Amino acid sequence: MRVGIEDVAQLAQVSTATVSRALRGLPRVSPATRARVLSVAQELGYVPSRSASGLASGRTETVGLLVPSVDRWYFGHAIEGVDQVLRDSGYNLLLFSLGGTSAYGRQRSFSETMVRKQIDALLVLTLELSPEEVLQLHHTGIPVLSVGGPVAGCPGVFIDDSAAAQAATEHLIALGHRNIGYLRGGPQDEQDFEVPNLRTAGFETAMSRAGLQLRPEWMVPGNYTVSGGVRAAAQIFDLAGENPTAIFCGSDEMALGVMFEAQRRGIRIPAELSLIGIDDHDFSAPAGLTTMAQNPWDQGRVAATMVLAELGGVAGSVQEKIMPFALLERNSTAPPQR
Amino acid sequence: MRVGIEDVAQLAQVSTATVSRALRGLPRVSPATRARVLSVAQELGYVPSRSASGLASGRTETVGLLVPSVDRWYFGHAIEGVDQVLRDSGYNLLLFSLGGTSAYGRQRSFSETMVRKQIDALLVLTLELSPEEVLQLHHTGIPVLSVGGPVAGCPGVFIDDSAAAQAATEHLIALGHRNIGYLRGGPQDEQDFEVPNLRTAGFETAMSRAGLQLRPEWMVPGNYTVSGGVRAAAQIFDLAGENPTAIFCGSDEMALGVMFEAQRRGIRIPAELSLIGIDDHDFSAPAGLTTMAQNPWDQGRVAATMVLAELGGVAGSVQEKIMPFALLERNSTAPPQR
DNA sequence: CTGTTAGCGCATTCAG
DNA sequence: CTGAATGCGCTAACAG
Numbered sequence: 001m002r003v004g005i006e007d008v009a010q011l012a013q014v015s016t017a018t019v020s021r022a023l024r025g026l027p028r029v030s031p032a033t034r035a036r037v038l039s040v041a042q043e044l045g046y047v048p049s050r051s052a053s054g055l056a057s058g059r060t061e062t063v064g065l066l067v068p069s070v071d072r073w074y075f076g077h078a079i080e081g082v083d084q085v086l087r088d089s090g091y092n093l094l095l096f097s098l099g100g101t102s103a104y105g106r107q108r109s110f111s112e113t114m115v116r117k118q119i120d121a122l123l124v125l126t127l128e129l130s131p132e133e134v135l136q137l138h139h140t141g142i143p144v145l146s147v148g149g150p151v152a153g154c155p156g157v158f159i160d161d162s163a164a165a166q167a168a169t170e171h172l173i174a175l176g177h178r179n180i181g182y183l184r185g186g187p188q189d190e191q192d193f194e195v196p197n198l199r200t201a202g203f204e205t206a207m208s209r210a211g212l213q214l215r216p217e218w219m220v221p222g223n224y225t226v227s228g229g230v231r232a233a234a235q236i237f238d239l240a241g242e243n244p245t246a247i248f249c250g251s252d253e254m255a256l257g258v259m260f261e262a263q264r265r266g267i268r269i270p271a272e273l274s275l276i277g278i279d280d281h282d283f284s285a286p287a288g289l290t291t292m293a294q295n296p297w298d299q300g301r302v303a304a305t306m307v308l309a310e311l312g313g314v315a316g317s318v319q320e321k322i323m324p325f326a327l328l329e330r331n332s333t334a335p336p337q338r
Numbered sequence: 339m340r341v342g343i344e345d346v347a348q349l350a351q352v353s354t355a356t357v358s359r360a361l362r363g364l365p366r367v368s369p370a371t372r373a374r375v376l377s378v379a380q381e382l383g384y385v386p387s388r389s390a391s392g393l394a395s396g397r398t399e400t401v402g403l404l405v406p407s408v409d410r411w412y413f414g415h416a417i418e419g420v421d422q423v424l425r426d427s428g429y430n431l432l433l434f435s436l437g438g439t440s441a442y443g444r445q446r447s448f449s450e451t452m453v454r455k456q457i458d459a460l461l462v463l464t465l466e467l468s469p470e471e472v473l474q475l476h477h478t479g480i481p482v483l484s485v486g487g488p489v490a491g492c493p494g495v496f497i498d499d500s501a502a503a504q505a506a507t508e509h510l511i512a513l514g515h516r517n518i519g520y521l522r523g524g525p526q527d528e529q530d531f532e533v534p535n536l537r538t539a540g541f542e543t544a545m546s547r548a549g550l551q552l553r554p555e556w557m558v559p560g561n562y563t564v565s566g567g568v569r570a571a572a573q574i575f576d577l578a579g580e581n582p583t584a585i586f587c588g589s590d591e592m593a594l595g596v597m598f599e600a601q602r603r604g605i606r607i608p609a610e611l612s613l614i615g616i617d618d619h620d621f622s623a624p625a626g627l628t629t630m631a632q633n634p635w636d637q638g639r640v641a642a643t644m645v646l647a648e649l650g651g652v653a654g655s656v657q658e659k660i661m662p663f664a665l666l667e668r669n670s671t672a673p674p675q676r
Numbered sequence: 677c678t679g680t681t682a683g684c685g686c687a688t689t690c691a692g
Numbered sequence: 693c694t695g696a697a698t699g700c701g702c703t704a705a706c707a708g
Contacts, residue, residue, distance in 0.1 A: 004685060015695045020687060028693055047454040051398060052685035054389030055700045062432075070417045071620075071635075076409035083408070083435040092456070094400075095433045097421040116385040117701095118430070226624040260624050263601060282409075283621065286564040286598050297409075342701060353679045358703060366677055390701035393684045455685095680707075689698080 003044045012040040023048070050092075062092040063307060064119035066110060068127050068192075070097050073253065073281050074296045078125055078147055081300025089308050094119055098127070112136035121307045123147055123300075124154075128193045143310045143318050147303045148296065149195040155320040157303040159294045161195050161278075164325040165202025165250070168276045168292040171327055172246040173210045176335045177274060180207065181218035181244035183232050183254045189224055196224075199250045199278065218244050222254040229257020237265060245274065245336035252277035252284045252291050259287060259332070270334035280328055288331035299323050341382045350378040361386070388430070400430040401645060402457035404448060406465050406530075408435050411591065411619050412634045416463055416485055419638025427646050432457055436465070450474035459645045461485055461638075462492075466531045481648050481656045485641045486634065487533040493658040495641040497632045499533050499616075502663040503540025503588070506614045506630040509665055510584040511548045514673045515612060518545065519556035519582035521570050521592045527562055534562070537588045537616065556582050560592040567595020575603060583612065583674035590615035590622045590629050597625060597670070608672035618666055626669035637661050 009016045014033060022029045022037035029037075040046075054060045063086055067075050079095070086093050096114060110133065115122060122137065126148035129137070134153040137144050146156035172180055182203050185196035207214055220235050222228035229249065237243065249255035255277035259269060267273055277284065280293030302321060309317035347354045352371060360367045360375035367375075378384075392398045401424055405413050417433070424431050434452060448471065453460060460475060464486035467475070472491040475482050484494035510518055520541050523534035545552055558573050560566035567587065575581065587593035593615030597607060605611055615622065618631030640659060647655035 005687095006685080016686075017688075017696080018694060021694090024687090030693060033693080045451075047451045049393070049685055050456040051389045051392035052700090053687070055387070055393050055702085056685075056687040058687095058700075060389060065433075070408060070421070071411070071414035073409070076414050079408045079433075080435060080437060083433060084437050087434070087437075087452075093433045095403075095417075095421060095431045096425070097418060099418060099422050099425075113383075113385045114425075118388040226621050230624045256621070257624050260626070264626070283564050283594065286568045286595050288598070288602070343703095344701080354702075355680080355704085356678060359678090362703095368677060371677080387701055390684090391703070393686085394701075394703040396684075396703090678708080680705105682703100682705085684701105684703085687698105687700085690696090692693105692695080 003046050005046070005048065008037065008041050008044055008046050011044065012037045059311075060092075060118055060120055061090065062094050062119050063304070064094045064096060064115050064122045065125065066096045066098070066115075066122060066127060067125040068098050070095070073279065074148060075125055078296040078300035081297040081302075082123060082147075082304040083300075085301050085304040085308065091308065112140065116140055120311050121145070123303055123307065124151055126193060126195065127151070129153075143307055145303050145307055145318050147299050149193060155318055157299050157306070157321045157323060158195075159299075159323050159325045161198035162202040162205070164278055164292045164294070165199035165248070166206040167202075167325070167327065168278060169203050169206035169248050170210075171276060171290070171292075171329075171333065172248060172274060173206060173212070175246070175274065175333060177244075177246035178212055178336075179215075179218075179242065179244045179246070180212065181215070181220075181236055181247040183222040183229060183247060183249040183251075183258070184219060185250060186221045186223040186228065196250060203248055215244075218247075222249065222251075222257065224251045224253060226253045226257040226260070229254035230261045231257075233258040233261035237261070237267070243273070245272075246333070247273065247275055249275065249277045252279040252281035252289060255289055255291070255332070256281070256283055256287055259289065269332050271337055274334055274336070275332040278325075284328075285330070290330045290333040291328050292325050293328045294323065294325045341384050343384070343386065346375065346379050346382055346384050349382065350375045397649075398430075398456055398458050399428065400432050400457050401642070402432045402434060402453050402460040403463065404434045404436070404453075404460060404465060405463040406436050408433070411617065412486060413463055416634040416638035419635040419640075420461060420485075420642040421638075423639050423642040423646065429646065450478065454478055458649050459483070461641055461645065462489055464531060464533065465489070467491075481645055483641050483645055483656050485637050487531060493656055495637050495644070495659045495661060496533075497637075497661050497663045499536035500540040500543070502616055502630045502632070503537035503586070504544045505540075505663070505665065506616060507541050507544035507586050508548075509614060509628075509630075509667075509671065510586060510612060511544060511550070513584070513612065513671060515582075515584040516550055516674075517553075517556075517580065517582045517584070518550065519553070519558075519574055519585040521560040521567060521585060521587040521589075521596070522557060523588060524559045524561035524566065534588060541586055553582075556585075560587065560589075560595065562589045562591060564591045564595040564598070567592030568599045569595075571596040571599035575599065575605070581611075583610075584671070585611065585613055587613065587615040590617040590619035590627060593627055593629070593670070594619070594621055594625055597627065608670050609675055612672055612674070613670040616663075622666075623668070628668045628671040629666050630663050631666045632661065632663045 022034040121143040222232040360372040459481040560570040
């Protein structure tokens with residue numbers, strides 16, 4: 001019942017070599033032969049064995065995707081984008097999740113051996129790899145590309161996080177806010193990945209350019225999660241003394257958390273508090289959250305496309321690419337009440 | 339530079355067969371030999387080629403996971419659970435996303451050939467497969483198990499969706515509500531998958547048992563998404579005549595959408611409107627949403643564990659399993675205002 | 677407990 | 693344009 005290339009060859013009355021060429025669209029097969037082989041293969045329901053072709057050709061037609069976790073907005077969408085272009089090209093997607101529960105933190109460690117000899121290229125999502133890990137990876141000789149953030153030693157596809165954060169903060173400043181809070185990542189995020197720090201830098205740049213003071217008590221960690229945002233908001237709201245009139249959140253999820261907590265306390269948005277995030281999370285439009293939008297789906301697509309081009313023989317296809325971000329004004333920002 | 343089993347064998351002064359046995363933990367290898375082989379393999383950085391071992395053994399040590407999309411709460415968490423147990427057992431996870439944008443809808447079609455000869459088992463997430471597709475799958479001879487909902491013709495791991503919906507509705511009724519609305523899936527969801535219909539059935543059962551009338555104008559589609567929930571809520575709120583005092587939402591995402599819209603209109607929850615969902619989405623606790631909780635992460639783990647046991651030789655390991663759900667009372671439900 | 681011998685199913689030379 | 697032969701790197705009998 002198991003149909004192999006041999007069966008197709010026999011029925012089509014050609015050699016297995018010809019079947020192989022015909023099926024893969026290689027040249028040097030007459031149109032007539034190709035058609036015959038194709039129809040026979042179809043009829044028999046022949047599917048080449050990946051193991052066998054992989055062993056024989058040295059190519060697995062599989063791309064690995066290393067992610068901190070899959071159950072978060074950015075990752076889910078980026079994975080979806082990658083999957084889409086891979087699938088359309090007949091490539092397989094081997095998923096490696098480190099099962100992190102925090103935004104960027106990883107629970108399990110990544111070993112180069114997980115990946116060795118079974119993929120043609122590796123995409124790394126938003127993960128800080130240590131120099132040794134990158135070295136190991138390069139050692140395998142396969143193309144490595146990061147998505148969503150920079151990884152030292154290999155090109156990446158991502159937005160200019162610092163610029164995005166700066167622009168978001170400047171939106172608040174342009175609205176007239178001077179007392180601006182900032183929700184950053186947790187210690188874990190900041191250690192494991194560079195993006196949080198870039199966003200912090202962008203915030204600080206905007207503030208200092210506007211001649212505004214940084215208020216340490218208004219710069220609190222939120223772990224990039226909704227519940228972290230809730231906690232951070234509570235912490236700021238509970239502060240004695242004046243409250244910020246606006247908060248820039250390093251992610252929409254945190255901003256949404258702040259919204260929930262504000263509502264709970266009867267703090268009106270944007271009348272009493274302006275809020276801006278980064279991402280354009282699925283929930284942001286329904287919630288009316290102003291944000292600096294980015295598109296992980298697109299970033300995944302772009303990265304996967306580059307990798308496929310590289311594997312397709314176009315050397316130099318894999319290169320750094322800065323993706324766009326854009327301000328989406330909704331209903332969570334307004335000039336400060338006076 | 340490429341180190342194969344032969345290299346290890348030479349350096350360890352044994353045959354390749356012994357290396358293979360030692361590395362895979364098979365019996366019939368003396369402890370001393372095994373230790374030596376292991377250390378040599380380690381030293382050389384040897385990793386067996388998946389292609390080669392797959393070809394030779396007929397097993398790929400890879401499990402396929404077919405999902406409607408990855409960028410939604412249920413799927414993301416279930417995938418995470420599956421990945422975790424697979425990875426812990428040294429298995430690979432091959433991801434096939436159909437790229438659906440709606441909750442259950444699929445954008446692309448699934449072909450059995452995508453999966454043939456490259457996986458040892460297939461997990462199907464919350465997707466309605468046609469009888470022919472199931473047949474094709476069974477034809478491949480690999481174990482197939484569904485997660486998150488029933489698929490005719492193969493066992494599954496999921497909650498009793500009808501009972502969960504009924505229990506959620508009964509919570510509202512027990513609180514004293516009699517005017518109860520219901521947010522269901524969109525036409526696409528209901529066609530592509532059975533879960534939405536099961537939840538609807540549970541709602542209707544609870545209502546009829548309590549002797550309550552179904553109000554068609556209060557039973558509106560929400561596509562299982564936040565934005566769908568916003569639209570559905572608007573539709574209900576805009577109705578002339580009395581409003582429901584409570585709404586049961588077929589998913590937390592829709593319930594969250596209703597919350598956003600209610601807040602926009604100044605409708606207080608739970609004072610003026612009680613809300614209950616199903617899922618326990620990550621946002622539900624921060625939002626204070628009462629829900630009938632389920633745990634997709636766990637469901638994924640259980641399913642993957644069964645499949646591994648089956649592949650490990652324990653025939654009959656893959657079987658239907660009903661998972662628990664539980665009411666989580668938070669702050670979105672209360673007795674009706676009178 | 678260990679080595680020898682055959683393939684696994686296909687892609688690739690190299691002839692023709 | 694096509695076929696025959698070779699081997700990818702490993703596992704699985706089978707001997708010993």
